[in-house]
Amino acid sequence: MKNLLSLITSVTLLISSHFISAEAVAESAKIVVENSYARESIPGTSISSAYMTLNNLANNKIRFIAATSAVSDRIEIHQHTLDNGMMRMRQVDAVEISANGAVIFQPSGFHLMLFDLKRALKAEESIIITLHFDDDSSVDVNYSVKGIKQKKHHNH
Secondary structure (H helix, E strand, O other), X not given: OHHHHHHHHHHHHHHHHHHHHHHHHHHHOOXXXXXXXXXXXXXXXXXXXXXXXXXXXXXXXXXXXXXXXXXXXXXXXXXXXXXXXXXXXXXXXXXXXXXXXXXXXXXXXXXXXXXXXXXXXXXXXXXXXXXXXXXXXXXEEEEEEEOOOOOOOOOO
């Protein structure tokens, strides 16, 4: 009887610790990244760009403040803006993602600029970029590399 009670207590603690761990993991996974891709580098250059959607699942805002990767020692957060009829690109220090909100990184908007690439990025490969946030959290994101030329669809 004593052994049975000890076994029941152990199983109960094990199950409880599993649910506590699952909640902690869910709480720490407050940023979800979707649609991540980078552009193939143009021959003769050492730059590229990367895009994604950042979803903040938390009930408080968070700021995306930096990105790092083994393929480049310098990645900057940039934004295209329309200024007096001219499209301009400028570096920004951070991008705020509102509570339960999303920010889309896309051509002609927010994007990552990868400078001084250590090697050319080729279509159909993958790279890892680590995104860093102001709460000291970070997430490793797999970016598929897309070709520069887009396939044209011909109607017959």
